[in-house]
Amino acid sequence: MNDTPEITARSWLMILTLGLVWGGTFMFQSLALRTTPPFWVATARIGFAMVLTFLVWRWRGGRLFTTANTDYPRLIAVSVLSSAIPFMFLSWGQQYVTSAFAGVSMATVALFVLPLAHVLVPGERMTLRRSLGFVMGFAGVLILLGPEVFQSSGDDREVWGRLACFSAAFCYAISSIMIRRLPPIDPFGLTFATLGFGLLLVLPVATLAHGAPPNPGSQGLMILALLGLVPTAGANLLRILTIRSAGPVFMSLTNYLVPLFAVLLGATFLSEPLPNSLITAMALILCGVGLSQFGALRRLFAGRT
Template sequence: MSDQTSPQITATSWLMVATLGLVWGGTFMVQKLALEHLPPLWVAAGRLGFAALITTVIWQMRGGRMFRSDERDWPRLIWVSMLSAAVPFMLLAWAQQYVTSAFTGVSMAAVALIVLPLAHFLVPGERMTLRRTLGFLIGFAGVLILIGPAAFASSGSPLESLGQLACLSAAACYAVSSILMRRLPPLDPIGLSATTLLFGAALVIPLAALQHGAPAMPSAEGLAIVAVLGLVPTAAAGLLRILVIRTAGPVFMSLTNYQVPLWSVVFGATIMGEPLPGSLIWAALLILSGVALSQYGALQRLFFPNRV
């Protein structure tokens, strides 16, 4: 089993989840800049390849050991690695040809709703209470309001239904990988991060070559942007994700999925000059209310430790 028998949510946990929401919310903006220099799959391949390289080097410098106890679970580790990056990257890359970006955003927010019942049955200390369920539903409603009618608009593609199914399957991959990751025996988080990224790179790089052919050498600016994508939202944030899941649990980690679209809209408006939706304030209030309701006990322990 994992290092902790039940989730341990601390002030550091909240800081890590807030950081992940901020970083991943800004990733879309940076990725948009990268797409001016490379085609989509090569952007994904570049960020994964760079992140896998740097994380693997750090892991090997630390001794290259994976499990920290005599207990071994290589089959589950392989599944976690595949479902954390390789499979959902492939599904989303195919699906986004046929679905709207709004639907993709909603499907990623749905990760939290998929995690909730899975954790109830499979993770100690993650029971699905009425308050927690209402909190997650309120947060999801906030995401729907933020995205607006575009969440339900059709792309007009004959393969849209299959594309939507692929998006939801990718969301399920992220949810299941979080559950499996929590249930792994004690291991080195950098080793797990390196393994996950290596699997992802091994899948996406050949796909990029098949789809786009060999990439032209980007400018120094393009290389720098891809390097930033690989270092910050992929390598560093991927390691943070692992640390949150292994300590605070997959349900707490899924709160990130409600923050990402919120920060994405804010960054798009303040930095990229995109229009600010009028629903932003109401959506933010619903998302924050949902987070507070679902994590009421953790917040109470954080701010009023003597009352618990």
């Protein structure tokens, strides 16, 4: 794997797909929480996803590290920080915040990733243009996080719910850097491993917190399966491929798209209030994304893919 990220037209397509899929995740997770306790929602997501990725992994040969260089402690840490802990944080937090808030909070992953990558990842430098784009995108996020979106009810649980969502974003940022720094590893094996190790943590937590698994009914079970198979299994693999080819900073741009889709889907299907600041925030975020990746866009439109 090259240390310098390679950004192509395929990279842009992948982050757009991830933005849409993950933006819809919060809407479906809100629906799942109507029938299932939060930590069992996280367990079901990981469990369904793990079964699918295990089958795909075994079908492709069942290999994990592709060289003699292994790093299981880092792999376990990646697993905990990219699946178990953030899934539990988000499921618990969404009891008290809207799906739009949860989606918007994911944009803060970019804020955590940029300085970490600048220090830890070769080829990921905080240039002036990238910094200006970052500031512009952050301004859009602040507008999107305005009073129309976050009118507090005065309930402390809402405050803790917000903190849980931002804690999940911090976990994703750290795991993005750690995935990039893993030794050569099969992407399918990495996807299965992150879910498998994650399940070993979340399953006993769910049992201790909520007791035996509930019966969510056929519709609830279908929603849980959807959460596991699409945004968890499929999108997790796509996330890993994007990080290892285009780098964690480029991958973090997906988290600017996630809140936009989350707000729109929540307003359309869950009747969540649509903030008046959405259009302004969307323009700032997209302009910030374009400015921070101007070099990649120029190569893309010049046909250098």
